[in-house]
Amino acid sequence: MISNSETLESVMSRLLDFMSQFSFFHGTFQTNIPFLSLLREVKPSVVESGILDPSICIVIQGNKKLIIGEKSIEYGAGNYISSSIDMPISGQVLKASLEAPYTAIRIIFTSEEIASVVLEANIKPRQENQLREGAFVGNIGLEVLLVFERLLHLSSDSQTAAFLAPTMKREIIYRLLIGEDGGVFYNSMLLHHETSGISKAIHHVKANFDRSITVDQIARIGNMSTSTLHHKFKAVTTLTPIQYQKQLRLQEARRILLGGGVDVTIAAFQVGYESLTQFNREYKRLFGLPPLKDIQTIRAKKT
Missing domain, CATH: 1.10.10.60 (Homeodomain-like)
Incomplete structure (x- = not known):
């Protein structure tokens, strides 16, 4: 049950406070949960090429530009980027500072994990015949963000995390599938693999x-x-x-x-x-x- 006072902004504010307690200045921090990592950059960057692994990455603070092929997308707090394949991309942090660093939370996953949730939860999103690029930017929902918050707090307890974290990961996938951009998430992440x-x-x-x-x-x-x-x-x-x-x-x-x-x-x-x-x-x-x-x-x- 979500409190009426909960908003995306209030949850992201709590996440920023909690993430500030982790002992890393910038770059990537691997938590005790194998599939969960944190990202932080304290200044804007130049355009850099790389491979986007199969993952979901939620931006908590700051802005970034993503270049996929000939398409350029800017996104920031409240957005997520997701990829179902190893996707060659270029990216650039646009907004970040020591006082307000670019901050994101990332989980890795496989298309098989998404397919498992679709089948077991009997989710039937609208299917598209047109192939989509293997990466896209969507809007995160409050319910998904709250699961991320619970998951992040769980990372301090390795024993409990080993048992509960996989279930929370499935809940994140489930809520993304039924959320605002669920149809796009499904068609980008899974449909082209199946058909x-x-x-x-x-x-x-x-x-x-x-x-x-x-x-x-x-x-x-x-x-x-x-x-x-x-x-x-x-x-x-x-x-x-x-x-x-x-x-x-x-x-x-x-x-x-x-x-x-x-x-x-x-x-x-x-x-x-x-x-x-x-x-x-x-x-x-x-x-x-x-x-x-x-x-x-x-x-x-x-x-």
Whole structure:
């Protein structure tokens, strides 16, 4: 039962107060609940490319811009961004300061978890025939935010969280499905996986990102023609299959280089490149800097 005095603003205010007690200044903080993390940035950022993992991320304070393909979306407190696949995106924090940092709460999930809730709760959202991009921005409901609040408080008790947190995660998915943007959430997060075969194609590229694969092979995996594959793959990811593979390779190479102990040549070959020149050129095109300079810049920001 929700109190009449409860509003999105009042709950977000409490969340900000509680989150300020966690001992991290900026970046990502992993809570004791494996699928729950907190995000905080204390100043606006430049546009950065990355991979949005399957997740739901609710903005509590501040504003951010998301670039998906050719579409640019600005969102802020009271919005959530959700993705059902590893989605190549670019993003930029627009509004953040020491006094009012950009703050968000994120949970990771799988399409199978969403499908389980849909089936067990007998939810029948309006289905669309048109494929949607695998990520979108929606409006969060008060009921969902209250579950996030309970979940965050639960993170301080590891034993209780291990038992109750999975149930709360399912409640969050359930309330998103029946909420204001439930139809869009369902059609973006699940429907294309069930009806188009594109999910198999995306998973195949992801599992073999470091290998040489052809568009014909990917099309056969998805049981579709190459022209249909291109159309559906780009509708969901905003990229062609080969462009998607390239983004996965470059993001993994960046992660490897940040881990240290490996030089640029080894990182390039580990992710599937046969030409170091091509790797350096494509890395700079995506991230704006050559590999070593990019890694130095990231590390400098963290100190």
